[in-house]
Amino acid sequence: MTSDATRAQTAPAPGGLPLASRQDGSYPRPQLMRAAWADLDGVWAFQHDDDNTGLTEGWAAGLPTSREIRVPFPPESVASGVDEPGFHPVVWYQRSITRADLAGAGVSERSPRVLLHFGAVDYRASVWIDGAFVGEHEGGHTPFTFDVTHLLDQESEHTLVVRAEDDPHDLTQPRGKQDWHERAHAIWYRRTTGIWQTVWLEAVPEASIADLRWLPAGPHAVDLTVRLRGAAPAGSRIGVHLRFDERDEDFGTVEVEVPRTRTEVELTVPIARQRNGQAADELTWSPEHPRLVDTTVRLTDAAGATLDAVSSYLGVRTTATDRDAFLLNGRPYHVRSVLNQGYWPESHIAAPSREALRREVELIKELGFNACRIHQKVEDPRFLYWADRLGILVWGETPGAYEFSATAVQRLTREWMDAVERDASHPSIVTWVPFNESWGIQHVADDPAHQAYSRALTDLTRALDPSRPVVSNDGWELQNTDIITVHDYEGDGAVLATTYADEDARARLMVGFGPAGRRILVGDAVDHGQPVMLTEFGGVNYQPGTAREDAWGYTTAADGEDWIARITALYDAIRASSFLTGSCYTQLTDTMQETNGLLTADRTPKVPIEQIRRAVTGRD
Template sequence: MTASLPVATQQDGTYPRPQLMRGAWHPLDGQWDFAFRDDPREAPAGVDFDDTIVVPFPPESPASGIGDTGYHLVAWYRRRVTAEDIADAGAAGTGARVMIRFGAVDWAADVWVNGTHLGSHTGGQTPFSIDATDVLDRDGDNELVVRAVDDPHDVAVLRGKQDWLEEPHAIWYHRTTGIWQPVWLEVVPETHVESLAWSSDVPNGSVTLELTLDARPADELDATVELRIAGELLARTNVRLLDRTTEITLHLARQRNGQQYEHLLWNPETPRLIDATITLGRGASEVDAVSSYLGLRSVQATDRRFLLNGRPLYLRSVLAQNYWPESHLAAPDAAALRREVQLILDLGFNAARVHQKAEDPRFLYWADRLGLMIWGETASAYEFSERAIAALTTEWMALVRRDRSHPSIVAWVPLNESWGVQHIASDARQQAFSRSISDLTRSLDGSRPVISNDGWEHAGSDIWTVHDYEADPEILAHRYGSTAAITELFDGFGPAGRRISVGQQDGGQPVMLTEFGGVSYIDQDVEGAWGYSSASDAQDFARRVGGIVGAVRAATPLAGFCYTQLTDTGQETNGLVRADRSPKIPIEDLRRIIAGD
């Protein structure tokens, strides 16, 4: 089995779960039967599937074949799963389980197979799996049905940039309903690896694997873990598994040489990834085998600087909506995710903040492999309530667990611009929630800085972040160009009329301008086009963007920035590139502005 495992660092970017790979799987994307309905309690038997949809594109998008952007409460999906599909998904050995996996379904999903309800899931950005073994006919045809309930007016769920109005306005876009990330089949052994997570200790030259099985071992079970880079064996260990979750630490002998320890480290210039294989066995019998990868690196935020592997690194970030005209929040195809990462790097950025969206893990794979740092963010709710607290807490925990092994992720952002905590400046409960969601994040992953509320009104941030769409470079230079100006900012109100601190003390955290720019320039008709400021032509666009970015780059108290934004998105025409990803001025000119090359 191990011999057939893919090399995780050399995968082609199509498998939906890039850090936990087996030798076989079968995609269920493509044409499904489809219907919009209004009753969230309706059973499959009463549904007339009167249309077809291309999964995994949301029905609001043209790529889905539906293109209906109106208000819809319920979306129904149905497709046939054949014996050939199941056979392609893996070896059907004794006790093997057939899993139906979903990358993301917005918002609440129920799944039936051959008329039997097998499970439910809530959370529009998080993956889930359904065990269909006991109801599947492995030798014939099967019916898979999915119901997705997503109330477009429910502001307690995580909506992000999905508009509550029927037509997009300001900074909000068309809604996303139902399946919007891949669906696939995977056959797994009865005893199998369910999840894994990697962490690294750079000073001690060690790596720790948190290995979770589907259940506590009923009898003797061992795990063999091997780490390699470019085929070279770095470490191997064998551990007896006595519980469902086991922590396994491997020491990398190469890292004892202090003169060459950096050769294995991950950073944007040399994004080195280490391959891993995990094999479960009973004596000489192999039970399960998976491949994975990791990056060895450390992140700190201290002494007013962001540190990668112990050294200051200036962050040149871009705000990325990762929204496409033809497919909306879903990528047009797997290759588009690599192109997006490469585009950001080509523009001279070394980091990106994927805004109000937990992106497809395959995007994170390309960020890991190509060397793009990522701020891990989530969509926000719009109200502060017990339901909203529960929704954000539950989904955010799942996202941190899903993504914490990606070396490209260098910060966590659970809240943005006080969305869902609109009265945090005066409401002690909302301040408590901001602090607690930040501390919860640190309890799940203590290896990265956490921004408690990106933009303003910080209650427990490891980085001071400010949003400022001032268009005059001289004013920006004055606001951020001196230590005295920064201190004044902490003690008073920010440029949006919001306090930068709501009880947070200045402990030498780095300061970053994490939204600014927003210069609109269009050379074609866009209905409702707008930006935070406007350019008259390409030359004026280059001058304005260059002046703003130049002023920010020259502000020495800042440890980094995040420019708004990567692409034109809907009516927001303030991208550096158009919605089709073509640059508004020559890409080499943009790179000179951003990177200072």
């Protein structure tokens, strides 16, 4: 299935490329765009393989079934058309790759190589074309790509087969909020198995641009890392051109030669207009002013002919901590965040539509928040595009494992590295969170091995991306953390106000046992004046209309009036604190049996939205 929407975005950049900052939200990789691609989502053949016999029975060459599934929705969901949430550890998919798909991907004499992209397949994927093995990937939340040129004939139809393995009982797999019980319980939800993000084709030249990573290089420049696929001819060059608001055609341009033995090129792109300090705020990115700079990156040969070209965008912004402040663009910024599970009743962790991702960002802003914490999930990149474009801060987090072992350490570390690499260019992401509430490091309070892992992954995150603060273990039992984060579900606003009132209250919190009986700092960690944020609080249960029997929250309101009064009192306590520099309310929406959202599961505000916004912001 090839959609016309996959071929054209809105206003074009120079050379016929799409203008990345004004795309329509359908492109699966929003910060590296080409003019053509083929969307393989839609109806596929599908088969459960509960006895794990498909490999020996030859399913890699074609499935013995006519059952259908709608990709990219997981088979546990209603939207998939399968709707079977029980234990099914192995599933198979099949789809034809047609001549129309290849034409839509832009296959041509100039772009002969065909790339098969998967946004995410949970948890381990194996892929075949016409029975020939293509490759495999492990990691349920991160993308992967295969060059399948040698397996495709443009004049023929081909059979694409995918096998996904997701053991529901393997707690070494990073799984986040996916339940290991057959039925969802407590704070965990139904599982996601198999394909849950877009599958797509793209044609590229023999030597092409494979990846871009933008990071700030101070207030006047950005660093760019360009990774190449294939061998670039001798004398090839990378050229970068920056453009803002379709006006400034030449305010940032750099060109460098590609080293002959390297497939990775690093360069710094100066932004001359930022040197006027009085005008610097005219270009910087923030939630209040989400300005995006469009870029074109070209690979040219020694004679200057274009070998490959892509469009991208970046945000000129810095994020850091200093003393007790969280800094955005060098200035203290109060983070007003909401916990977002990224879960929909009909489609689970896959968004029900691309439009739903934009609407999620819009709702977060309409409710009065300037940030969100994506919880235990690596969200679809198209959500991050709308966060970049519409303006919210995002805390990037990894799905946790629930067992500590060498296998769990290897798996989570690899997947987290891939997630950081995928998302490091998004200006909306301002903080990294490799652990949550000691999940997977349950004995970090007193086990040296757990402590070493927490410290190591936190420092590894800084090595991968030195431009953002890192929270070592969100909620409690922190070590080498840039922000001290606390989870506290106290339901009485007056009690919360006392706990976080002043510097004496802060000192008590740091040296004793905090909420839930957990130490805030462990090991050799000390409070050296980092910013402190209340990164989970609230969770007040209220169900307009018919109530679920299994519903729960951390506290329960009698009715809508009581519910908004409780939330207002909690926020008043935060506003009264002399040291809290941010907060994150639990949570954006009701999610299965958790009915503590500000919105119902279908994204309807539980009381008029202006009442919620007034409670959150303290302003009319």
